[in-house]
Amino acid sequence: MKNVLHPLVLKFGGTSVGTPEAMQQAVSVVCNEVKRGESVVVVTSALSGVTNLLLEATERAAESGQADPQVADRIAMAHEAIINALLPPNRRETVQRLITERVQAFLRLLEAIAVLGEVTPRAYDAIASLGERMSAPLFAEVLRARDVPSEYVDAAEIIRTDANFRNAQPNFELSASLINSRLRPLLNAETVPVVTGFIGATEDGLTTTLGRGGSDYTAALLGAALQAREVNIYTDVNGVMSADPRIVPKARTLPRLSYREVAELAYFGAKVLHPKTIRPVIERGIPLRVRNTFNPKGDDTLIVPRSEATPGTAKAVTLIRNLSLITVEGRGMLGVPGVAARTFAAVAQTDTSVVLITQASSEQSITFAVAADAAGKVVNALEEAFKAEIERRDIDRVAAVTPIAVVTVVGAGMQHTVGVAGRLFTALGKAGVNIIAIAQGSSEVAISFAVDEADAEKAVRAVHRLTMASA
Numbered sequence: 001m002k003n004v005l006h007p008l009v010l011k012f013g014g015t016s017v018g019t020p021e022a023m024q025q026a027v028s029v030v031c032n033e034v035k036r037g038e039s040v041v042v043v044t045s046a047l048s049g050v051t052n053l054l055l056e057a058t059e060r061a062a063e064s065g066q067a068d069p070q071v072a073d074r075i076a077m078a079h080e081a082i083i084n085a086l087l088p089p090n091r092r093e094t095v096q097r098l099i100t101e102r103v104q105a106f107l108r109l110l111e112a113i114a115v116l117g118e119v120t121p122r123a124y125d126a127i128a129s130l131g132e133r134m135s136a137p138l139f140a141e142v143l144r145a146r147d148v149p150s151e152y153v154d155a156a157e158i159i160r161t162d163a164n165f166r167n168a169q170p171n172f173e174l175s176a177s178l179i180n181s182r183l184r185p186l187l188n189a190e191t192v193p194v195v196t197g198f199i200g201a202t203e204d205g206l207t208t209t210l211g212r213g214g215s216d217y218t219a220a221l222l223g224a225a226l227q228a229r230e231v232n233i234y235t236d237v238n239g240v241m242s243a244d245p246r247i248v249p250k251a252r253t254l255p256r257l258s259y260r261e262v263a264e265l266a267y268f269g270a271k272v273l274h275p276k277t278i279r280p281v282i283e284r285g286i287p288l289r290v291r292n293t294f295n296p297k298g299d300d301t302l303i304v305p306r307s308e309a310t311p312g313t314a315k316a317v318t319l320i321r322n323l324s325l326i327t328v329e330g331r332g333m334l335g336v337p338g339v340a341a342r343t344f345a346a347v348a349q350t351d352t353s354v355v356l357i358t359q360a361s362s363e364q365s366i367t368f369a370v371a372a373d374a375a376g377k378v379v380n381a382l383e384e385a386f387k388a389e390i391e392r393r394d395i396d397r398v399a400a401v402t403p404i405a406v407v408t409v410v411g412a413g414m415q416h417t418v419g420v421a422g423r424l425f426t427a428l429g430k431a432g433v434n435i436i437a438i439a440q441g442s443s444e445v446a447i448s449f450a451v452d453e454a455d456a457e458k459a460v461r462a463v464h465r466l467t468m469a470s471a
Contacts, residue, residue, distance in 0.1 A: 002039040003229065010219075042150075047135050054071075080099070125206075126207050136194050161202060162202065197218040233291070244319065248464045254316060258303075263275035324400045325368075327366070333395060343382065358438060403453035409446065411467070437449065
C-alpha cells in the first residue's frame with residue numbers, strides 16, 4: 001500500500017523537461033517511483049529557456065513600444081514538439097488548447113506593455129508565471145498517457161503569499177492548510193498532483209512569483225506541509241559537485257552536505273540550491289536530495305541540517321568571476337569610529353551587493369568586492385560620502401581593481417582544524433597564484449580569497465587538488 005501520509009516530492013528543473021527526450025525521461029522517473037509503491041507529488045519548472053524568452057520579450061516591448069509575436073511562436077513550438085512526440089493524437093487537443101490560450105494571454109499582456117511603455121511588478125509576475133502554467137499541465141497529460149493517474153494543480157491555488165511581486169514571501173501556515181486540503185484527496189485517490197513551481201498568489205488572488213530558486217521553494221513548501229518522506233530535486237548533473245566540472249574535469253559528487261555548507265556554496269557562485277528555498281524541509285528534518293534526471297541511479301547529494309565533519313577536510317571550491325575590488329584607504333581613518341558604517345551605507349545606496357569584505361587591523365583600509373559593472377557607481381558614491389575627508393587627506397584614495405575573481409573553499413571539516421589556511425595558501429603559491437585579499441568567517445566553514453581574473457581557473461584547480469588529497 002502506498003505511503004500517502006509521507007509522500008515523495010519530486011521537483012524537475014527546466015533542463016529536465018525542456019525537450020521531448022528530457023520530459024520523457026522525467027516522466028519515466030515518476031512512473032518508476034509509482035511502480036515502486038511511492039505516493040508522489042511532482043513540481044515542475046517551465047521548459048528550459050521559456051521564462052527567459054517571456055521576460056526578455058517583455059522588456060523589449062516596454063523599451064521599443066512593439067510586441068514581438070515571433071517569441072510567442074517559438075514558445076508555442078517548443079511545447080508542440082513535446083505534445084506531438086509524447087502524446088497520441090487522441091490526447092493532444094485539450095492540452096494544445098490550453099497552451100494556445102496561455103500563449104495568447106502572453107501576447108495580450110505584451111501588447112498592453114508595449115502601449116504603456118513600462119512593466120509593473122504585477123504584470124512581470126503574470127508573465128513570468130506562464131511558463132510553468134504551460135509545462136505542468138503538459139507533464140500531467142504525458143503521465144496520463146503512460147497510464148499514471150495525474151492532475152494538474154496551479155500553485156496559485158495552494159501557495160499564499162504577500163504582495164511583494166517578483167520575490168513574494170509565503171504565508172506558511174495558510175499555505176500548509178491549502179496544500180493539504182487540495183493535495184491530500186488526490187494522494188488518497190492514488191493520483192499524482194503535478195504542481196507549477198515558482199508561483200503563488202496573494203489573498204486577493206493576484207499571481208506572484210517566489211524569486212530565485214522559486215520552483216525549489218515550492219517543492220520544499222509542499223514537502224514540509226505534507227510531511228514528505230523525502231524531497232528530490234532533479235537537475236542535469238549528478239548532485240552537487242566539488243567544483244565546476246568545466247574547470248575541473250575530475251570534480252566529484254559530494255555525497256552529503258550540511259545546510260550551512262549549501263548556503264556558503266550558493267552565495268559564492270556554485271550552481272546549487274538557494275538556501276532560502278530549502279529551509280522549510282531542512283527545519284523539519286525532511287531529507288532532501290539533489291539527483292540527475294538523466295542518470296537517476298547515479299551519485300546524488302543528500303542535504304541535512306548538520307553533517308558530520310571530517311577534521312581537516314574541505315569539500316568544495318567555487319568561483320565568482322567579473323568582480324572589482326574596491327579599497328577605501330587613508331592614514332586619517334586610524335581609530336576613527338564609523339568609517340566602516342559610512343562606507344557600507346554609501347554602497348547600500350547604490351543597491352549593490354558586497355561579495356567579500358576585509359579590513360586591516362590598523363583600520364587604515366577597508367577592502368571589499370562587488371560586481372565589476374557596479375564599480376563605477378560605488379566609487380562615485382564613496383567619493384561623495386567622504387568628500388570632506390578626501391579634501392583633508394584623511395582618506396588618501398578610493399580605488400577599484402578590475403577584473404578580479406573570488407574563490408571560496410567550503411567545508412565544515414575545516415572548522416577548528418589547525419593549518420588549513422596554511423596548506424591552502426602554500427598550494428596557491430606553488431601554482432603561481434597571487435592572493436590579493438582574503439576573508440574568513442568566524443564559523444570557519446568557508447575561506448574566500450580574491451585573485452586576478454586571469455589566475456581564477458588556475459586557483460580553482462590548485463585548491464581542488466588539495467581538497468582531493470585531504471578527502
